[in-house]
Amino acid sequence: MVDFGFDKIALIGAVALIVIGPERLPRVARTVGHLLGKAQRYVADVKAEVNRSIELEELKKMKGQFEDAAHEMEQSVSSEIRQTTSDLEKGWSESDPLLTPGSPGYDELRPPPEYRHPKKNWRLKRGATPQWYKQRHGIRGKAQSGAARVARFRPPRHNA
Known part of the structure; x- marks a missing residue:
């Protein structure tokens, strides 16, 4: 940057x-101060971006x-x-020597290619609270409509 001494300033x-003139010099x-500040901020932003x-x-x-190292490691492991x-x-x-690939009985000794869990219904939502806990503490197991709940707890009618 340009070197300004006291005498030059x-x-x-x-x-x-x-x-x-003395009237317009402060403005x-x-x-000029604002423009120099903006220029310094712009230069700092450009440096940071670089x-x-x-x-x-x-x-x-x-x-x-x-x-590349992971790919090489994967190739070496495989x-x-x-x-x-x-x-x-x-x-x-x-x-x-009787059990060679292609001979009878060779495929029967090998495990199945993949494990499949028997009859797992993954679409069915399972509750986190055990059924015995719900029954012991009286937690409702099935949803009822409002009218069915009212009818269930309505006192019996006495015809007099």
Whole structure:
């Protein structure tokens, strides 16, 4: 930035006093101060934006490196699993030559491919409060309409 000493500032002030005049000098100085403040804030905002974009680029690079490392790890683990599986199947077939892939009885020894819970009705909402607790404390188990509730608790009519 430009280096202003006291003597240069005094010279600029004296010239401004002569050119502008003492009546308008305070208003012009205030306006110049406001404009300089806005310019400084604008420069600070631009610097902050540049710093943010640089940090964002660095974060994107780090993210790419982590994704590459995770992908490599996943590939190495899956290749190890494939190798182990093939070794196990090879050892299994060598231990009993009658049970080889494709021979009768081979598929019967393998577990089913996926577990399915028998007859689970996931659409049915289950209450969190146990049924025995509701029965012991008299909590209503079934909803009744208002008219049915009134009829239930209405005293019996006596015809006299």
